[in-house]
Amino acid sequence: MDAILLQILNGLDKGSAYALIALGLTLIFGTLGVVNFAHGALFMLGAFCAVTLNKIFQFSYETIDPVRKDFLGNPLKVETPYVYDWFGADAGAAMIEWSVPLSILFAIPVMILIGLTMERGLIKYFYKRPHADQILVTFGLAIVLQEIIKYFYGANPIPTPAPQALTGSADIGAAIGFDAGSIIYPYWRLVYFLFATVIIGGVFAFLRYTTFGMVVRAGMADRETVGLLGINIDKRFTIMFAIAACVAGLAGVMYTPINSPNYHMGMDFLVLSFVVVVVGGMGSLGGAVAAGFLLGVLESFASMGEIVALLPGINQIIIYLVAIIILLTRPRGLMGRKGVMEE
Amino acid sequence: MLGLNSKDQTLFLVVIALTLLAPFVLNPFPEGSELAQFNAGYPDLMQRFVIFGIFAIGFNILFGLTGYLSFGHAAFLGVGSYAGVWMLKLLTMNVVPAIIVSVIFAGLFSAVVGYISLRRSGIYFSILTLAFAQMSFALAYSVLTPITNGETGLQLALDDPRILDVSRMDGSIPATNFFGIEMRDGFDLALGPWVFTFNFGYYLCAIVMLVAFYISLRIFRSPFGMMLRAVKTNQHRLRYTGKNPKPYTLAAFVISGMYAGLAGGLMVAMDPLAGAERMQWTASGEVVLMTILGGAGTLLGPVLGAGVIKYFENIFSKINDNVLYNWFSFLPESAQDVFVFMIHPFIGKGWHLTLGIMFMLVVIFLPGGVVEGGQRLGRLFRRRNSSDSTGGATTPNAHPAE
Numbered sequence A: 001m002d003a004i005l006l007q008i009l010n011g012l013d014k015g016s017a018y019a020l021i022a023l024g025l026t027l028i029f030g031t032l033g034v035v036n037f038a039h040g041a042l043f044m045l046g047a048f049c050a051v052t053l054n055k056i057f058q059f060s061y062e063t064i065d066p067v068r069k070d071f072l073g074n075p076l077k078v079e080t081p082y083v084y085d086w087f088g089a090d091a092g093a094a095m096i097e098w099s100v101p102l103s104i105l106f107a108i109p110v111m112i113l114i115g116l117t118m119e120r121g122l123i124k125y126f127y128k129r130p131h132a133d134q135i136l137v138t139f140g141l142a143i144v145l146q147e148i149i150k151y152f153y154g155a156n157p158i159p160t161p162a163p164q165a166l167t168g169s170a171d172i173g174a175a176i177g178f179d180a181g182s183i184i185y186p187y188w189r190l191v192y193f194l195f196a197t198v199i200i201g202g203v204f205a206f207l208r209y210t211t212f213g214m215v216v217r218a219g220m221a222d223r224e225t226v227g228l229l230g231i232n233i234d235k236r237f238t239i240m241f242a243i244a245a246c247v248a249g250l251a252g253v254m255y256t257p258i259n260s261p262n263y264h265m266g267m268d269f270l271v272l273s274f275v276v277v278v279v280g281g282m283g284s285l286g287g288a289v290a291a292g293f294l295l296g297v298l299e300s301f302a303s304m305g306e307i308v309a310l311l312p313g314i315n316q317i318i319i320y321l322v323a324i325i326i327l328l329t330r331p332r333g334l335m336g337r338k339g340v341m342e343e
Numbered sequence B: 001m002l003g004l005n006s007k008d009q010t011l012f013l014v015v016i017a018l019t020l021l022a023p024f025v026l027n028p029f030p031e032g033s034e035l036a037q038f039n040a041g042y043p044d045l046m047q048r049f050v051i052f053g054i055f056a057i058g059f060n061i062l063f064g065l066t067g068y069l070s071f072g073h074a075a076f077l078g079v080g081s082y083a084g085v086w087m088l089k090l091l092t093m094n095v096v097p098a099i100i101v102s103v104i105f106a107g108l109f110s111a112v113v114g115y116i117s118l119r120r121s122g123i124y125f126s127i128l129t130l131a132f133a134q135m136s137f138a139l140a141y142s143v144l145t146p147i148t149n150g151e152t153g154l155q156l157a158l159d160d161p162r163i164l165d166v167s168r169m170d171g172s173i174p175a176t177n178f179f180g181i182e183m184r185d186g187f188d189l190a191l192g193p194w195v196f197t198f199n200f201g202y203y204l205c206a207i208v209m210l211v212a213f214y215i216s217l218r219i220f221r222s223p224f225g226m227m228l229r230a231v232k233t234n235q236h237r238l239r240y241t242g243k244n245p246k247p248y249t250l251a252a253f254v255i256s257g258m259y260a261g262l263a264g265g266l267m268v269a270m271d272p273l274a275g276a277e278r279m280q281w282t283a284s285g286e287v288v289l290m291t292i293l294g295g296a297g298t299l300l301g302p303v304l305g306a307g308v309i310k311y312f313e314n315i316f317s318k319i320n321d322n323v324l325y326n327w328f329s330f331l332p333e334s335a336q337d338v339f340v341f342m343i344h345p346f347i348g349k350g351w352h353l354t355l356g357i358m359f360m361l362v363v364i365f366l367p368g369g370v371v372e373g374g375q376r377l378g379r380l381f382r383r384r385n386s387s388d389s390t391g392g393a394t395t396p397n398a399h400p401a402e
Helices: A002-032 A039-058 A082-087 A089-097 A099-121 A131-153 A187-209 A211-221 A223-228 A233-255 A265-280 A285-302 A305-310 A314-329 B006-020 B034-038 B043-066 B074-090 B095-117 B122-141 B200-221 B223-233 B235-240 B245-270 B281-294 B301-318 B321-330 B333-346 B348-365 B369-390
Strands: A060-069 A075-081 A169-171 A184-186 B186-191 B194-199
Touching: A002 A039, A002 A187, A002 A211, A002 A233, A002 A265, A002 A285, A039 A089, A039 A099, A039 A131, A039 A233, A039 A265, A075 A082, A082 A089, A089 A099, A099 A233, A131 A265, A131 B122, A131 B281, A131 B333, A131 B348, A169 A187, A184 A187, A187 A211, A187 A233, A187 A285, A211 A223, A211 A233, A223 A233, A265 A285, A265 A314, A265 B122, A285 A305, A285 A314, A305 A314, A314 B122, B006 B200, B034 B301, B034 B321, B043 B194, B043 B200, B043 B223, B043 B245, B043 B281, B043 B301, B074 B095, B074 B122, B074 B245, B074 B281, B095 B122, B095 B245, B122 B281, B186 B200, B194 B200, B200 B223, B200 B245, B223 B235, B223 B245, B235 B245, B281 B301, B281 B348, B281 B369, B301 B348, B301 B369, B321 B333, B333 B348
Parallel strands: none
Antiparallel strands: A060 A075, A169 A184, B186 B194
């Protein structure tokens, strides 16, 4: 029982990442009808927002400490980050420490800006072109973004740790009545899961309870009629694109402590999240989220020692296997609407 | 000749000439000159040109004619190369059985994948092929290690049985050969400052490519090809006329899979090594890029696209800052720095950036690829000429897409 619970928990963080990326992809597909292969790159850009902020905070100047000497008797050089001077030593240290959560504030405007630029500068011209063209041009864009990041940050993963207070592990097993130590779970993964829930809930609430969201939903159902009512639907869809970019970016920001960001993390996640979208059903937001968590959890079950011993390699192919089976038996995906992209 | 009309015949003759004279065409700059690094006439690269050309020609039969965008074609290339290496290991170092077996295995595998994937179309088809390819990649990487040798890759070894070959006495692995002629055989021709390399392996690949090109030419012009185009244009209408598109698309899928297998077989015939990364989805993406860049649905496009990408990969990635400083050495020093700084991200290790930008530009502005670009240029010149002679009254004449 506790082993099963552990696997479910293990699957949640990856599932959260899948769900967040797939949610953004579906938002873009559902509103604009564009298949965005650059969405993984947006996830990666988000992660690098966190890296950038971390680096900015750590900008420092070198001074000579007049008091302390090293063991040879030379004066000791000390690196003092500029933030120490601006905000005081304690606040500065705290800022460096909490740079990943703080990056959320930094990433939101950046990602919105990137999203707006992308939509106005490129995607807008591809509404009327076939899906294959959209896939291809966004695939090209993904390569370009990836290479730009590689040029500025190098090819190696850049470790970006979570704040000290959140790096430990929680003994969930003891807390809910199993043996102590049976379920040890890192705090940050819990944070990531909670964060994903909040974002997903936020997006759903936004679409459900605001006038803006209502108009967007109406536009998803029938774009022309909404346009005829005198509503500038294009503008709203552009904003939706920016929101989707923002969701992907934030998913990337918070993912940095789990896996050090590198330039190809976007592509790695992209393929999987497309599979997630298709499994959930093209154009269904709920389906994308459900499938994201489902596949994340399934993947972690498949990597259990007993199952791998029984069916070697299953942990690496489970997602694709599920996708193939679902596509063949239920082409619409789990919760897809009828007629979306079915020819 | 060969059942081709005169236009295709000219095209085919041009391709034959270009392929067979490639060692001259690709080596325009004299040895030891500044520009010699742009020479692409060395065997390794020339072989890659034609092998990826074959891969792209095959992909184009599926994508260009039928409109099915497969994101998993590298899997067939990978299966072909594993099958090829196994033939080299078990049977003989002669490349002919290896190539034939590669084609057969890739064909069988693509029949299975195609039969399942073609139940869906559009993006679902793309995702299905992608899923199959990623599955084969993961399996080749881990579970099938006895067959594929995991992440090390499948190599020849001294203790391979090779039942048809007499094993060599000197304790080295014999080279791949074609009835006794070794693949790495060749000779250099020095003409003044130029050095042209003629390599047997390249010529074998080139001839195979010409055959492959000829077959695709015939497919494009056949009723079968028309059928595939009909599938691309409107499947529903085709179904209403009483035709079932499935056998045609499946045939196209298997043919393109066999082309991929042929490419894989040739690859191991030239360099007997097969690794799982050949099957990764980025490799499938590469052949898509090649086909689009050259012009999907055109005959020559995929070969050109493969050439451009491989040229970039091998030549542009070699240019570094020192070379750039050499080029701009005539400028004052500060200007040199500025130019080098500006160009630096696009060359050397950053050539992917150039490729990505180029690819985006092609998709945005030239959906027909390089071939359409050429046609537009040609039309521009023709119009100017005719307007000179007739005094401006011109009718834009329609050209078919090849």
